[in-house]
Amino acid sequence: MESVQSQRISGDPNAIHAPYLIQRSWERCARQSGDLHTDPIMLSGGDLKERLVRHTALLQAARPEIEILAGMVASTDGIVLLTDDNGVILQSLGDTGFLQRAEQVALRPGVSWAEDHRGTNAIGTALIEGTSVRVHGGEHFLQRNRILSCHGAPVRSPQGDILGVLDISCDAGKLHAYALKLAAMFARQITNRMLDQAGRGYDTLVFHRQASSLDSIERAQLLLNDGHIVGANDAAIAMLGATWQHLLNQPLDAWMHADWRQAGNLPVSIDTSTGAAVVARLHRKSAPSIAAPARPDASEASGKRADALHTPPATHGPDAQAPAMLPEPAPELRGEFERTLKAFDGGLAVLIQGPTGSGKEVYARRLHARCARSGKPFVAINCGALPESLIEAELFGYAPGAYTGANRHGSLGRLREAHGGVLFLDEIGDMPLPLQTRLLRVLQEREIRPLGSDKAVAVDFLLISATNQDLDSLLRQGQFRSDLFYRLQDQRVQLQPLAMRQDLPGFLCTEFNRLGALEKSLTLSDDACRSLAAYAWPGNYRELQSVLRALVIHSAAGSLLQVSDLPEHLQAPHASGATGETPAMRGSHTSLRDIDEQHIRRTLHRSNGNISETARLLGIHRSTLHRRLKRLS
Structure with missing residues (x-):
């Protein structure tokens, strides 16, 4: 049994600095350290197979995101892990060398990384705290795990239950500054996919403070049954200032102006009960072809909702x-x-x-x-x-x-x-x-x-x-x-490789906007666009989306991105004959921009021209609003 260095949680001047969540986890572990398992609990092949079958919907929703994320963390020799709600690792993908080293500490499928099994770690601690957690090096409770830097983010069902954790782990000596943000972003995307899977037979309301973000991973989303809320994602919870407990089974009219009923494929501007101004789009339900299978006995025993897992995907x-x-x-x-x-x-x-x-x-x-x-x-x-x-x-x-x-x-x-x-x-x-x-x-x-x-x-x-x-x-x-x-x-x-698209420069900028650049007012310079267009893109669209998502995350709002802002392997000589902005670039988001303009004007009018109040209702900074108003004029 590994000894617990109690001075690390007792205020000793030599103690490792740990955030509040880490401190709280250490205190939990110290209280039951005698029960911590130093030898990993490994599921048998049959038990792991049963667990994989049980979580098929989660695995299917997570697969494309895990593949993209594994490519993004490859430069840090990292790996991506997906667990179930008990902390059992279901899937791992990433750098082969680090996967082999991770085996030494049982970071592999079939092993439970719940906190009461493996001490303080990003997977187990995220499950208990219900939020994204980074546990770096010496912040791990057990000595043997301190070779790791781990970043875990919960994946939730439409009813708010934690289905599992998405984790990025790498060598503690190669800390990835953006790993926790990446884990949280991709966990949200998996949650959104689970929401889509569970949406059969329900109306879906998608909303955001900006029309250009209705198709992004930041979109808020609600499932509605006869006007009552039966599912939500994190963004909806945050935007409505609610919790799942207060939101579920309540009429949407209690949280949003009745104008939401007028929404359709064309977005409309709506006020929420908190006074925030949002743009919403409503997707009407279509009747399911066959009934969803019943919940498994295990879910009934645990008392957890299983709708998202067992609704046909x-x-x-x-x-x-x-x-x-x-x-x-x-x-x-x-x-x-x-x-x-x-x-x-x-x-x-x-x-x-x-x-x-x-x-x-x-x-x-x-x-x-x-x-x-x-x-x-x-x-x-x-x-x-x-x-x-x-x-x-x-x-x-x-x-x-x-x-x-x-x-x-x-x-x-x-x-x-x-x-x-x-x-x-x-x-x-x-x-x-x-x-x-x-x-x-x-x-x-x-x-x-x-x-x-x-x-x-x-x-x-x-x-x-x-x-x-x-x-x-x-x-x-x-x-x-x-x-x-x-x-x-x-x-x-x-299908041809991405690099063979005739409209590649324009398509790059269109995808950049679609993946969140418009929301942050980011722009690609002509030189940066030409460098991106000159690249061979061996990973095609999947690689392109990885690169563009990373650029959106890492860039400060309002930036004009130059060639020097691109990853080193993309800072190639410009392709001869490549042009700057094309008609495809200029026209691809015209309708959304028009809707955004109308939304801003409506909110400004509602606020009697008060810039500070308009910015608050739109959920953006005053300087961002000034830039947009200048663009409108």
């Missing part, structure tokens, strides 16, 4: 109903997109091929948003992101008691969740051959048989598949069924 709300929120296809692909859309609406299967990060899922979501089934579920599953042993149950569902560790109520499976809508199979090239056979049978017979059941269930969905692999090569190697291949590629789409 079909996309409704902003992503499904507002195609303007998705990046536009490259100009050279727009004609092909319309032809593909026509084929898709006619019931043909679409196969999207392209390099990693080239926007395959974005293309698929845009097809769904534009097709005749846009109001129906969009169910996405990454065939390469789940263990082979889980894919069959994930796709086809299972009957109660089908296997050890299964939910006693059974599971619908993703194919049934997609009934009436769209099924998106990402990384289809990673699907094992036996499952290829079963999928082919489903496509032929349009019915499925869940695991452990002899009863056939009819299904009706449109199918989109995607891969970064050469399926023709897999066919020749016997790793992919030819009959399935021909069923998947009724309509074939080949």
Whole structure:
């Protein structure tokens, strides 16, 4: 058992400085230090598998964010971890070298990092405190963990329950100044995805103090059932000055002027009960195709809400109903997109091929948003992101008691969740051959048989598949069924690398604005834009979004970003022939800017021209308001 250095929490002049949260955690650990486990508690393979199945929705929502975040912290040799609500690590991704070193302190999937198991640490302490926490080096309670610098942020359900923690960990000697902000930002994004997943059958109100932020991760979001609030994200809680306890099941009219009922796809200006002026957009519900499965027994026993975890992860709300929120296809692909859309609406299967990060899922979501089934579920599953042993149950569902560790109520499976809508199979090239056979049978017979059941269930969905692999090569190697291949590629789409976009300079600036630059009044200089356009972007859209998000986070509001502000590897010689601002740059946010202008003018009029009061109601600094008013004039 490791000894506790009590002087570190007793005011000793040589004690390590620790913030209040760290101090409080040390005091908790000191009171039960004799019970702390120095040997990690490792789940068995079966128990870990059961936990992964239970948290499938969380893992699916977190996957794209973890991949992006892992790329962003690679320069610090860091890793990204996702845990469940008990602190058990479900997934880890990042620098291979540090992953191996992390194994020495049991920072790996299947191990609990709850505070009463591993002492003060970012995962366990964030779970207890319910907020983002950094624990650096000697701030860890147990000596062996002091090689780490950890940054954890809670991921919440729409009802405010903590579902898990997103953590960035690296060597204590390589402190990442922005790691905690990154962890908190990406945890919010996962929370927003969980909110979208849980939104089936509900109206979704999206609002912010600025219209240009309605599509950003900073957007406030509420789920509404007959005008009553049944779900919210952190931003909504903060903007309304409420708590989940006070907000849930209350009529929205108690928190926001009744004008919210007039909102639609076109945002409207509304006043909240606190007097704040916001811009809101309302996405009306569409009826679910099938009922959500019942809550698992474990959730009932713990008393925690499980709605967000066990509602079918079909996309409704902003992503499904507002195609303007998705990046536009490259100009050279727009004609092909319309032809593909026509084929898709006619019931043909679409196969999207392209390099990693080239926007395959974005293309698929845009097809769904534009097709005749846009109001129906969009169910996405990454065939390469789940263990082979889980894919069959994930796709086809299972009957109660089908296997050890299964939910006693059974599971619908993703194919049934997609009934009436769209099924998106990402990384289809990673699907094992036996499952290829079963999928082919489903496509032929349009019915499925869940695991452990002899009863056939009819299904009706449109199918989109995607891969970064050469399926023709897999066919020749016997790793992919030819009959399935021909069923998947009724309509074939080949996406090009980002660097080949004809409108790249304008697209870069459009994405920069979409990811938060407008909110902070950030601008790219012509030279910076040319440097970005000259880069090869081997990671394509995913890498681009990582870079642009980091620029938004690290830059002071109102900055004009120069080449020197870019990451070193992007400070390349300018591409010859690249131009400055293009029509695409100038026009891409015209409608949102118009709405923002109207919102500012309305609030200024309401405040009788008082600049300080207008800035307060808009939630911005006076200097920012002055800049915008100058721009308006």
